[in-house]
Amino acid sequence: MNTPQRIRTTHVGSLPRSQPVVEQIFAREKGEPVDEATFDAVMAQAVDDCVARQVAAGIDIVSDGEMSKISYATYIKDRFTGFDGDSPRRTPGDLLDYPGFLKRLASAGGTPSYRRPCCIGPIGVKTLEPLAKDITHVKAAAARHGARGVFMNSASPGVVALFQPNQHYADDDAYLEALALALRHEYHAIVDAGLILQLDSPDLGLGRHMMFGQLDDAAYLARIERHVEALNFALAAIPAERVRMHVCWGNYEGPHHQDVPLATILPTVLKAKPQGLLFETANPRHGHEWETIRDFKARIPDDKVLIPGVLDTTTNFIEHPRLVAQRLQRFVDIVGAERVIAGSDCGFGTFAGFGVVDEEIVYAKLAAMAEGAASLQ
Numbered sequence: 001m002n003t004p005q006r007i008r009t010t011h012v013g014s015l016p017r018s019q020p021v022v023e024q025i026f027a028r029e030k031g032e033p034v035d036e037a038t039f040d041a042v043m044a045q046a047v048d049d050c051v052a053r054q055v056a057a058g059i060d061i062v063s064d065g066e067m068s069k070i071s072y073a074t075y076i077k078d079r080f081t082g083f084d085g086d087s088p089r090r091t092p093g094d095l096l097d098y099p100g101f102l103k104r105l106a107s108a109g110g111t112p113s114y115r116r117p118c119c120i121g122p123i124g125v126k127t128l129e130p131l132a133k134d135i136t137h138v139k140a141a142a143a144r145h146g147a148r149g150v151f152m153n154s155a156s157p158g159v160v161a162l163f164q165p166n167q168h169y170a171d172d173d174a175y176l177e178a179l180a181l182a183l184r185h186e187y188h189a190i191v192d193a194g195l196i197l198q199l200d201s202p203d204l205g206l207g208r209h210m211m212f213g214q215l216d217d218a219a220y221l222a223r224i225e226r227h228v229e230a231l232n233f234a235l236a237a238i239p240a241e242r243v244r245m246h247v248c249w250g251n252y253e254g255p256h257h258q259d260v261p262l263a264t265i266l267p268t269v270l271k272a273k274p275q276g277l278l279f280e281t282a283n284p285r286h287g288h289e290w291e292t293i294r295d296f297k298a299r300i301p302d303d304k305v306l307i308p309g310v311l312d313t314t315t316n317f318i319e320h321p322r323l324v325a326q327r328l329q330r331f332v333d334i335v336g337a338e339r340v341i342a343g344s345d346c347g348f349g350t351f352a353g354f355g356v357v358d359e360e361i362v363y364a365k366l367a368a369m370a371e372g373a374a375s376l377q
Contacts, residue, residue: 008373009373010060010149011054011063012246012346013151016357017046017353018049024042025068046065047065051065054147054363059366061148062142064141066349072200073162077164079125080124080126081123082124085120086118087163087165091210093213094259097255119164119166119168121168122168123181134152135152138152138195139193151196151244153198154199157180158176158203162210176230180233181234187234196244197238197244199245199246201231201246204269205250205260205265206250207224209258220260221268224268228268240274243274244278247280257285259286262286263292263296270299270301276304278343280345282312286345297334305339306335307341308331311365311368312345313346321372321375322372325375327372328342328372342370
């Protein structure tokens with residue numbers, strides 16, 4: 001067993017939003033009059049509060065909790081042209097196999113409701129002012145509370161394509177190229193501000209039983225290869241060490257029996273430029289896949305940093321610090337402590353106003369992760 005150096009801690013990004021934050025976000029979403037000064041003040045306070053709580057819990061690399069965003073992918077309609085209206089919902093294939101559970105989930109409010117626009121016109125930058133405000137808020141909070149590092153989430157071209165269907169471009173490749181050209185402005189702004197850029201890419205995993213459910217594995221892998229190529233194109237001028245990427249299979253409680261194995265997608269995922277790779281290993285469907293990382297060790301580039309999820313984001317169980325340490329030790333033994341950062345399976349506030357984990361328990365989970373990581377010193 002290796003004797004590791006201190007293991008740093010982080011998480012996937014989104015955190016529970018307060019009621020004032022949710023009210024402001026949904027008022028704007030519904031087109032109701034919103035006082036901009038009030039909106040900004042509410043967001044600034046929420047970011048300050050969540051950064052303070054992350055630091056207090058022992059998180060090294062913090063985020064703004066995605067406070068101002070209604071979700072991690074559909075927020076792009078407010079910053080880029082070409083998106084409007086709504087689109088039909090795609091139900092994950094695993095839930096379709098269990099209609100009784102799907103009905104129960106829906107009747108219990110287990111599925112978020114919000115607008116998912118389509119691409120209906122040319123994509124371009126509308127305004128990056130909301131991004132500038134997000135950056136200002138999190139940098140001020142990080143400085144005030146002594147955060148060791150800061151990251152900010154941004155949608156990948158592939159996840160935008162997953163949730164915002166193309167009704168304008170000639171084909172999906174043209175759509176991905178247009179998204180990459182537009183989104184790179186957001187990517188550069190985040191990196192130029194001195195933050196770590198996190199690209200959210202659930203399309204590479206979740207997309208298998210949503211967007212690409214009718215394809216065979218070969219065709220599916222060919223499509224996500226194009227997603228990775230589009231992402232790399234958008235990152236062409238950004239150093240790999242300033243970027244990390246999150247891959248997941250859907251942040252919801254469900255059977256997940258249709259989740260594509262990590263071993264199937266890992267060769268494609270490893271072609272992505274970001275140095276950091278966040279992935280699920282805490283929940284019951286993917287807890288065994290540390291073995292895949294072990295088996296692929298020789299094929300993992302030496303500069304890749306693994307950020308395995310050691311916290312399940314779909315349950316209110318607070319992981320024991322010893323379990324966290326055990327999960328982390330597996331990866332330390334594979335690539336060394338300097339290439340491992342403790343993370344979460346997914347976000348805790350994927351959609352505004354929706355989250356299965358109690359807010360107080362979220363921060364207790366983060367504290368347990370920090371304690372477990374510290375015990376490996």
